[in-house]
Amino acid sequence: MTNELNNWSKTKIKDFQATFLSWYDLEKRTLPWRENNDPYRIWVSEIMLQQTRVDTVIPYYLNFMNLFPTIQDLADADEDVLLKAWEGLGYYSRVRNLQKAAIQIVTEFNGEMPKDPALIATLKGIGPYTTGAISSMAFQLPIPAVDGNVMRVVSRLFEISEDIAKPASRKTFEKIMTDIIDPHKPGDFNQAMMDLGSSTCTPTTPTCNLCPINEFCQSFEKGTMLQYPVKSKKKKAKPVYYIGAIIKNNRGEFLLEKREEKGLLANMWTFPLVEEEPIIENTLLPLGGLTSKQPEDIEKQTLENLTKEIKENYQVEPVWLKKPFVEVKHIFSHLKWFIAVYFGQLIEDNDHEELPKNCKWVHPSEFDQYTFPGPQQKMWQAYLTKFKD
Structure with missing residues (x-):
C-alpha cells in the first residue's frame, strides 16, 4: 500500500483530483445541507447521517432546521421537544450531544462554530470524521473526513489490507486522504468520496465499470475489489x-x-x-x-x-x-x-x-x-x- 501510494507523482495526484472533482461537479447529489456552507447546517446533517440513510435523514433534517434554525435555538431547546424531533432516527445520544455542543458554542465561542479544527474537536459528540467534514465543507480546510464509505473507497484504490474495524487503522486512511485531498476544494473532495462510496463503490456490488476513478484503482486493475475493505466481524448483540x-x-x-x-x-x-x-x-x-x-x-x-x-x-x-x-x-x-x-x-x-x-x-x-x-x-x-x- 505504502509503495503504491509513493508511486503516485504529484502530477498523478493532480490528475486524480481533477478527474474526481469533474465527476462530482456533474453527478453530485442535490441535498438540503449542501445549499450553502453554513457550518451549523453541515454539522447537524453529518450527525444525523451517522448510522442513517440519506433518504431517511432528509425529512428529519428539514423539520429539525425549521424547529431549531440557529445554534442558539438548539442550545435553548426543551429536551422533550428536541427528542420528539429526533424520534425515529435512533441513537438518541447523538441529539443530546448536539445540544450539549450547542451550549458549548454559545458559552465558549460566542454562538459561532469555531474555525480551528482543534477547537471543533473539543465539542461534545464531534469526533475526527465530523471535525473533518465541518472543517473542509464550511471552512475549506484540507482536513480529511474518513468514514466507512471513504475507507472502502480508499482501501480498494490502494489495496489496503488493514482491518477497518480496528480504531488504529483510521490513522492509515487519514494519512492517505491527507496526501490526496484537493487543497483548493477539500469540501467537494470529501463529499465526492462519500457520494462515490454510497452510489458506485458499494460494499457488495460495486459498479466498477462506471466508476470515474477506476483508471487509478489498483483493485480494479487486479480484479480484487470484493476483497476490500478488510473488516473483522463485530461481536453479536x-x-x-x-x-x-x-x-x-x-x-x-x-x-x-x-x-x-x-x-x-x-x-x-x-x-x-x-x-x-x-x-x-x-x-x-x-x-x-x-x-x-x-x-x-x-x-x-x-x-x-x-x-x-x-x-x-x-x-x-x-x-x-x-x-x-x-x-x-x-x-x-x-x-x-x-x-x-x-x-x-x-x-x-x-x-x-x-x-x-x-x-x-x-x-x-x-x-x-x-x-x-x-x-x-x-x-x-x-x-x-x-x-x-
Missing part, C-alpha cells in the same frame, strides 16, 4: 428478554412510564417493561413467546410474575390476555431486545391509586407529545394491528 405490558383503562388511556435520566433511552416514554431471564435452554425467545412451544405451567408463571410486578410497581390490576399477542424484536448497537407483549384491560375504575411520579395515563390522541423509542413504536403498531380500536 447481547440478547435481553422483557415482558411488555400494554394496559388500557376505561377512559381509553394507556399507562406510560418515563425512563430514567441516564442510560439507554434516557427520558423517553415506554409501556411498562419487566425484564425476565430465559428459563428454557437454547431458546432465543422470551418466556411465553408465540413461536416457542413452552409448557403451560411456565406460561402461567410468567403471567403471574407480570401481574405481581405491575400491581407492586404501578398499583393497577388489569385483566390480562393469557398469552402475549406479539413478540417484538429490536436491535441496539450492543443489545438485542426480545419483548413478549401482553395486553391488559382495567375492567373497573381501579386506576385511582397514585401512580409513580414517572408514570402517566395518556390517551393516544396525545401520544404525539411524548417521545417513543423504537421498541415502543413497534409495540404500539402491533397493538393497533391486532385490536383496531
Whole structure:
C-alpha cells in the first residue's frame, strides 16, 4: 500500500483530483445541507447521517432546521421537544450531544462554530470524521473526513489490507486522504468520496465499470475489489428478554412510564417493561413467546410474575390476555431486545391509586407529545394491528 501510494507523482495526484472533482461537479447529489456552507447546517446533517440513510435523514433534517434554525435555538431547546424531533432516527445520544455542543458554542465561542479544527474537536459528540467534514465543507480546510464509505473507497484504490474495524487503522486512511485531498476544494473532495462510496463503490456490488476513478484503482486493475475493505466481524448483540405490558383503562388511556435520566433511552416514554431471564435452554425467545412451544405451567408463571410486578410497581390490576399477542424484536448497537407483549384491560375504575411520579395515563390522541423509542413504536403498531380500536 505504502509503495503504491509513493508511486503516485504529484502530477498523478493532480490528475486524480481533477478527474474526481469533474465527476462530482456533474453527478453530485442535490441535498438540503449542501445549499450553502453554513457550518451549523453541515454539522447537524453529518450527525444525523451517522448510522442513517440519506433518504431517511432528509425529512428529519428539514423539520429539525425549521424547529431549531440557529445554534442558539438548539442550545435553548426543551429536551422533550428536541427528542420528539429526533424520534425515529435512533441513537438518541447523538441529539443530546448536539445540544450539549450547542451550549458549548454559545458559552465558549460566542454562538459561532469555531474555525480551528482543534477547537471543533473539543465539542461534545464531534469526533475526527465530523471535525473533518465541518472543517473542509464550511471552512475549506484540507482536513480529511474518513468514514466507512471513504475507507472502502480508499482501501480498494490502494489495496489496503488493514482491518477497518480496528480504531488504529483510521490513522492509515487519514494519512492517505491527507496526501490526496484537493487543497483548493477539500469540501467537494470529501463529499465526492462519500457520494462515490454510497452510489458506485458499494460494499457488495460495486459498479466498477462506471466508476470515474477506476483508471487509478489498483483493485480494479487486479480484479480484487470484493476483497476490500478488510473488516473483522463485530461481536453479536447481547440478547435481553422483557415482558411488555400494554394496559388500557376505561377512559381509553394507556399507562406510560418515563425512563430514567441516564442510560439507554434516557427520558423517553415506554409501556411498562419487566425484564425476565430465559428459563428454557437454547431458546432465543422470551418466556411465553408465540413461536416457542413452552409448557403451560411456565406460561402461567410468567403471567403471574407480570401481574405481581405491575400491581407492586404501578398499583393497577388489569385483566390480562393469557398469552402475549406479539413478540417484538429490536436491535441496539450492543443489545438485542426480545419483548413478549401482553395486553391488559382495567375492567373497573381501579386506576385511582397514585401512580409513580414517572408514570402517566395518556390517551393516544396525545401520544404525539411524548417521545417513543423504537421498541415502543413497534409495540404500539402491533397493538393497533391486532385490536383496531
